[in-house]
Amino acid sequence: LAKTTQPISMDSYEGQEVNITCSHNNIATNDYITWYQQFPSQGPRFIIQGYKTKVTNEVASLFIPADRKSSTLSLPRVSLSDTAVYYCLVGDGGSQGNLIFGKGTKLSVKP
């Protein structure tokens, strides 16, 4: 499974757009990019998954450049409740769930 590198922490203010970038230089052809969100005292929650270009859902957007060596999770207009740790994972979309987590990015949203 490809290793990922993310910033350890980020600060933002309510109403701002937050972009968290993840590097995965040795991503394999069949690897997907998946992001999870974890609040304190809870298990991680799936946010979004993509393979290339752009994916958008009701929570976030995921931007993946053509070389797929990085990806950016975009959270529009964050609120205090978006304060959490965000994990970027790269692996075979059909790996059936044995996920390998990196250190994640701790996002702090301030009023």
Place this chain on the structure above:
Amino acid sequence: SAVISQKPSRDICQRGTSLTIQCQVDSQVTMMFWYRQQPGQSLTLIATANQGSEATYESGFVIDKFPISRPNLTFSTLTVSNMSPEDSSIYLCSVDTGQGNTFGSGTRLTVV
């Protein structure tokens, strides 16, 4: 997506004892996964539990310390055996929904 019920939610245990954590899923799943999250750290996969066969353990985890049962397609248990303070962690079960994993709320274990 699947709903996972995990219990106990927390426990404080004496060293040398064992604790069994239960994970119930509201739908049938082929594989269930057990993770450990040590204080302030990321998640580490302990093992993958298949129904009808022995669990597959990741490097650094052994069956004698973390025996797993998987009696049917909706249920699994993880036992933390002969506990020491180093086993104090959050233990989570997880299933693959086909669109990412769903996690239980975790069991916060403190060993004293």
